Amino acid sequence: MTCDSVFVYSSDYLNYKFSDDHPFNHIRVKLTQDLLTEMKALNDSDVIAPRIATDDEIALIHDPAYIDAVKKAGKGSLASSIAANYGLGTEDTPIFSNMHEASALIVGGTLTAVDAVMTGKSDHALNVGGGLHHGFRGKASGFCIYNDSSIAIEYMKKKYGAKVLYVDTDAHHGDGVQWAFYDDPEVCTLSIHETGRYLFPGTGNINEKGQGKGYGFSFNVPIDAFTEDESFQEVYEASFRKVIDFFKPDVILTQNGADAHYYDPLTHLSVSMKSYEFIPKLAHQLAHEYCDGKWIAVGGGGYDIWRVVPRAWSRIWLEMKGLSISGRLPQQWLDRWNPLSPLTLPENWDDETNLYEPIPRKQEITEKNKLTCERALYQITNQ
Template identity: 70%
Template sequence: MKRHAVFVYSDQLLSYKFNDSHPFNQKRLQITLDLLKKHHAIHEEDIIQPRIATDEELQLVHDPNFVNAVKMAGQGLLSAEKAEGFGLGTEDTPIFTNMHEASALLVGGTLEAVDQVMGGHALHAINLGGGLHHGFRGKASGFCIYNDSSVAIKYIQEKYKARVLYVDTDAHHGDGVQWTFYDDPEVCTLSIHETGRYLFPGTGNINERGQGKGYGYSFNIPVDAFTEDESWLHSYTTAFREVIEYFRPDVILTQNGADAHYYDPLTHLSSTMKIYKEIPRLAHEMAHKYCEGRWIAVGGGGYDIWRVVPRAWSFIWMAMTDNPNISGRLPREWIDRWQKESPVPLPAEWDDPEGIYKPIPRKGEITEKNENTVDKALFPIRSARPAPTSNGTA
């Protein structure tokens, strides 16, 4: 019997750890799962183990020389000079022991989610340990060593012959995935992110539309700094609905970075938990409307691991399982468990209170700018539609 949803997790996923002071902290996986358990929203039978991706699977996207370099680096056998050429040993992506094994497990977790959905065992699957969207074919970048989403999409193409819509709502542009499939008309990428004017990786402009046969299958919505909920959600819902109607995929893969929140220390957006309820709700709706329910979700960024990520990521699982219990107070037991470790007061409720930041004086200007961005980004779709006739039919 097909399951509604499965949750890929193992404590071994926490071994993807650069150092104690690095902002990318996979402890957020443990905190999120504990919130779901104490909310009685997940059961042990919902949880499945990740597997380690094979070298052959990694090399669907990654250069064999890069994979070998990661292995050597994790064993202390790669010189600093060679490591730098592969994006390893940098401030963003420090070398740590057994980094290949930890990274391959994250990829394998996403591949396990793929097989659960595409193999017909579950409608939806989530691997919050994944979402490392900055990894390139031969180079690590932006906290990401192997790019699990790119590998998973190529794996879906090779094994299941399916067309994939990749939707990335991380505050940083999903550059690694975009460039991997930039010339591929069977993969459509949609990234909604803070403009790269002041934020890594500096890409994701609306004129990045693909190349060759892939032209017209890359979409970018770079929203302005300090964008608030209403404008962010307008950009997201408008783009998602129009792009999926245009592309009509077989499966949706969503990357769910939780760093567009006002509290995030690395970005400059002004959203609240309101967008994190809507992100998975719409993905769930679109998966059932266009893909017979097939939806795979991965994690991504999110650097306020105490106040933001656990709630934001819990909403994904609760959307997948049609759980309406997404408001009110958080479990007291969860707050008591983690408050002693958190450097900030934990939230008391699923929703943010009103007024967590001062009013943005440029709100009207930002909103108008984002609307123009969406219009320009979606112009190729809209201009290709047949004009309505006088009686209102196409």
């Protein structure tokens, strides 16, 4: 299907940078934009610039004292002892110059995407610079300073009166978004992630179902390490279809971390590019079935920034535009970025056939994931 879609982008996204050797590097956003441009799938008319979110907008989720601390930290005027109370200046979230401005632009980018969809300017909107799902009300966490997805959800509730379904396929549990709406029946969160037994943040168990009026609106499917495409897709489709039919949202917000891929250095899953084609395809289909097409997508994790993220995130945009692609990546893109990449870039959109050695526990992992998914959805199935 062909739909109106917008791509939110600014080269200023690269200002969100902790250090040269930090695993979170937003050059991946530039790599994605450049790849789409080289293959002529992204035109100037598709791109809209992000705005900087206001303090009031950021305060929809974050405490004013925390916002003030982020501002001071970015100006070098926050004592390290105070910074530590806010999760700033840690190994995960080091302080960098003008960190408030860089973070507020990412939030504003996701709000720009929201307004484009909710005002009818476009059916879909993509902000791959967003998806910082670990930020808490008064604390930075897991490379995330401001939680743009949580802010966007609260913004949609207040400005548009929308019921929002948030679907997170990052390998790390979307904890910041879940806890922000844990008692809210107007927001439903679904996270498919690697089990917290082995991975940060250690949360996202199936018994985290919400509380108070929000009980029954939080869903988690923690999958086993070494999960492969077939099992990942089975769990994702089964849970997404059941949850959206149960909740019947006005709009879908998907977080598209690309760190479940086998190459990712921080996680232990074995997903290939096949799943990163499947993930947005299902989201697109269900958005049209349930929400008149209203679909906002953001980026997220993904730490093989050269070989994996650009190909994975490009597929979200290609799906939004109804474009299919296979074969070789544009030669000009490969020539431009290979000299800068520490690893030889793949030449094709799809992964090589033998991406990894066969995993001996495949059947056991698949059966365990299926059971976990059934248990996570039990309350819906048995209504």
